[in-house]
Amino acid sequence: MHILGIETSCDETAVAVAVDGHDILSNVITSQIDKHALYGGVIPELAAREHLRSIGPAVDYALAAAKVGLKDIDAVAVTHSPGLLPALLVGISYAKGLAAAIDRPVIGINHFLAHIFGAFIDRQELIADPRNFPVLALVVSGGHTALVLIQLDGDCRIVGRTLDDAAGEAFDKGARILNLSYPGGPLIDKMATFGDPEKFQFPRGLLGTSGTRVSAENRLNFSFSGVKTALLYHAKKQGLAGIDSLVTPDSAVKENLANLDPILLDTVASYQEAVVDALTRKTVWAIDDYQPRTLVLCGGVACNSRLRTKIRAAVDARDINLAIAPLEYCTDNAAMIGGLAYYYLCNDSTSQLDLDANPRLGELGSIPIASRSLKGAPA
């Protein structure tokens, strides 16, 4: 079945054509990142205006690239939660209009769950085998940081989440404090390879490293506001807060990076290490608690090479599967939307035309990806 996926929850206008969940015929992303770089972040109204301008051409392009027409589309899937309300509404309105016009169902998809599914697009065999459940997913992005447990019956539960800032936000705000350009994450990743991650000690929130005991309820929760504040004072103390020239991706070629102030490079490496260390250690605790058979790493921060390395090392020490979302599915995309929607379509759980946007990440409910939860599959 061909599903047209549409994603407009944040920066990216993305459209994809996915067949039977895993065969991605096209995956179009109209990146808006350059415009946002001018402002240092996402500006919701601007994002909505850009989505409105881009969505029509993006759909045409995705269909053409997939070499299919609207008559071949069996359903239209769209991100309906969570995200920026004005941005979500552009995608939803378009999807509903299109679905009504071609007389096909519309399927509202949770962006957060779709990111987890992104790790399985190329690894269908993992979710086809019930023995690979339960699945534990570390979802790390600019807006979210959470550990999600998925059972064989599709039941999803958040077992750990950030109490304040998301890990991606810690990178973005850290970059802002050090006068690095937006988006901060990729630049910090590159710069950190030239610094010493052990040079400075930044706090790891809710890990008990500062001598305070971690309460049982916060055992798997995260906190990244403390490390951000610590960086602020460190930068002031080291005189790093006011570097004259903005470090931009253009100036981030190797020879330039290596020539940067060593204290700045050590700071970046140590700061990244604190964030990555907290993510990794909490994930290991969650593995110990819930004994999952598969670990998923997904979301924009899953692109961070240090996090990938440390998570891989942690998983290698245990006998479980690791599914790291490919880079193109870590950042926002519509392939994961159209792909996941296939499983909802198989379960006849399509949406109605009163489908509405929900900016909040509420209860996750169920993600029917295991073979057992597919309708008609043997129990």
Add this chain to the structure above:
Amino acid sequence: MINENIYSSPQVIISDSESETRQLGIELAKRLVGGTVVALCGDLGAGKTVFARGLARGLGIEDPVTSPTFTVVQEYSGLDLDLYHIDLYRVEDASDLVALGLEQMVGNLSAVTVVEWAERAEDLLEAGGFEVKIECKDIESRKIEIRYF
């Protein structure tokens, strides 16, 4: 401690810790009526979210109050009053706020709206409310000015 007459005379308080800043938020929440805006001003790391977290607790909200930097708006259900938690960190132009529905939130008499980086939308904050300026003195202590406008 926040004075009884905070509505008529501004107050300057020195907070010596994160928990004191949070406590001030709890106390202010108890004096708020629906439709009030609490405008939080201060640099990165000053403790705006900490204060907002206190407000939420003071309104009887038990859910974790996470940073709205990325989502821009977070909504919470309180006991008597709901809470809109807004962050203008990534918003440069106040006209962009119209599309976010800020005016509807501020006009909602069964909710309180707390706005971080409020200095970026001064003209939208004429509805009447509190301005809370948080200034870093050193790593722990903060000078907090609370003024009704």
